[in-house]
Amino acid sequence: MTNDFFIYTGRFIFLVLLQVVLLNHINFLGYINPYFYILFILILPVSLPSWQVIILGFLLGLSIDLFGDSGGMHAAACLVIAYFRPKLLRASYGISYDYQTVKFHDTSMKERVVFVISMTLIHHLVLFSLVFFNFSHLTLILKNTLYSSIFTIFLIMITASLFQRVKR
Amino acid sequence: MSNIIDFFIRYKNTLLFLILFLFSLILTVQAHSYQKSKFISSANFVTGGIYNISNNIEKYFGLRETNQRLIDENKDLRQRLLNFYIKTDDFVFPDTTGFAADYSVYNANVISNQYINLDNYILIDRGAKDNIGEDQGVITSKGIVGVIEKTTKNYARVISILNSQLAINAQLKNSDHFGTLTWKGGDPNEVKFYDVPSLAEVNKGDTIITNGRSFIFPKGIPIGTVKDYKLDAGEDFYIIDVKLFNDMTNIGNVYIIENNDKPEIEKLNHDE
Numbered sequence: 302m303t304n305d306f307f308i309y310t311g312r313f314i315f316l317v318l319l320q321v322v323l324l325n326h327i328n329f330l331g332y333i334n335p336y337f338y339i340l341f342i343l344i345l346p347v348s349l350p351s352w353q354v355i356i357l358g359f360l361l362g363l364s365i366d367l368f369g370d371s372g373g374m375h376a377a378a379c380l381v382i383a384y385f386r387p388k389l390l391r392a393s394y395g396i397s398y399d400y401q402t403v404k405f406h407d408t409s410m411k412e413r414v415v416f417v418i419s420m421t422l423i424h425h426l427v428l429f430s431l432v433f434f435n436f437s438h439l440t441l442i443l444k445n446t447l448y449s450s451i452f453t454i455f456l457i458m459i460t461a462s463l464f465q466r467v468k469r
Numbered sequence: 470m471s472n473i474i475d476f477f478i479r480y481k482n483t484l485l486f487l488i489l490f491l492f493s494l495i496l497t498v499q500a501h502s503y504q505k506s507k508f509i510s511s512a513n514f515v516t517g518g519i520y521n522i523s524n525n526i527e528k529y530f531g532l533r534e535t536n537q538r539l540i541d542e543n544k545d546l547r548q549r550l551l552n553f554y555i556k557t558d559d560f561v562f563p564d565t566t567g568f569a570a571d572y573s574v575y576n577a578n579v580i581s582n583q584y585i586n587l588d589n590y591i592l593i594d595r596g597a598k599d600n601i602g603e604d605q606g607v608i609t610s611k612g613i614v615g616v617i618e619k620t621t622k623n624y625a626r627v628i629s630i631l632n633s634q635l636a637i638n639a640q641l642k643n644s645d646h647f648g649t650l651t652w653k654g655g656d657p658n659e660v661k662f663y664d665v666p667s668l669a670e671v672n673k674g675d676t677i678i679t680n681g682r683s684f685i686f687p688k689g690i691p692i693g694t695v696k697d698y699k700l701d702a703g704e705d706f707y708i709i710d711v712k713l714f715n716d717m718t719n720i721g722n723v724y725i726i727e728n729n730d731k732p733e734i735e736k737l738n739h740d741e
Contacts, residue, residue: 328585352482355485370626373492
């Protein structure tokens with residue numbers, strides 16, 4: 302358990318630093334950035350109680366907000382995906398989720414893609430709605446959501462396949 | 470009573486979510502208003518320190534460009550100095566109205582610069598201990614950058630001109646018609662210039678400068694050139710697209726201007 306604690310803390314700090322020092326400054330084509338740090342919420346163990354996932358998601362988002370001077374925008378977006386995570390897990394993985402046997406790295410490609418895409422899209426939609434905070438910018442919100450999501454999903458899927466455990 | 474406890478236990482996740490979500494929404498609303506965005510800020514010890522470290526590494530990759538910028542600025546200053554000597558030979562009194570107020574200038578490094586949001590901020594590595602305070606103007610050798618919004622001991626947060634909350638007093642260089650400069654999102658090198666009366670003569674390529682009414686910037690700091698212009702619906706005022714002199718996506722060193730007479734002016738206005 303203590304071992305797990307250090308792994309999660311290390312992962313948390315690493316992903317926050319990676320996001321604020323490097324990924325927030327990519328600005329591909331002028332404005333497209335990946336928000337790769339949500340990987341932390343995606344790969345939390347399924348057996349972790351929901352309230353812990355919500356609190357961890359909130360802290361993760363708030364850390365990014367602190368660096369980006371963005372108030373509580375990332376915190377709110379992370380809270381939404383942390384809250385809906387169990388429902389999306391059930392929708393993506395079906396029956397195996399109910400037996401709590403799902404491990405992010407061991408699942409099939411198709412199920413994982415569905416899960417990652419739905420989580421990323423929800424997070425980015427909430428995030429950009431709060432960033433622009435005005436429905437007169439609706440096209441801007443949707444455009445940013447779409448392009449950034451493609452970037453984020455691409456990065457997460459590559460990372461997932463790189464760190465996939467070899468099947469024995 | 471037990472019903473209430475049952476209710477809380479059953480919906481504890483939802484309640485927790487709603488409370489934290491409301492809290493983050495409040496923070497978000499605060500971040501979107503100019504006056505109150507002071508609760509969660511990157512101008513603190515931890516985030517400032519981390520940005521400082523990453524900026525120290527990053528700086529080495531831009532040395533060539535920084536040198537070039539300094540050479541250009543030196544060349545410009547030297548040219549003005551020479552012209553100034555020539556003028557004093559003719560014993561022409563320089564027009565001092567532009568620098569009637571006594572200004573102090575400090576320099577600083579930008580350690581974090583945003584330009585893709587609607588409300589952008591810049592973090593610099595000078596703070597209260599270097600005499601940096603709220604409402605001081607921030608410029609580069611090319612033009613204006615923003616206004617200091619908040620300081621801590623070692624860092625200061627600048628509200629960038631690429632922030633929809635900020636409005637800056639500006640005027641045309643070749644006539645004294647003034648207006649308001651704001652940014653509405655989009656291209657980080659283009660801002661909008663409103664409220665110039667339709668009587669004014671505006672041409673493409675005209676220079677826009679600060680007009681010193683707000684006592685934040687002295688008069689005559691360059692801003693940009695007129696890229697395009699049209700009249701508003703009532704045909705009373707122009708809406709002017711201004712191309713900035715600064716490349717807002719690439720800012721290294723900045724100067725901070727302190728108006729030493731500001732407390733006196735504020736006292737005067739307050740007495741009224």
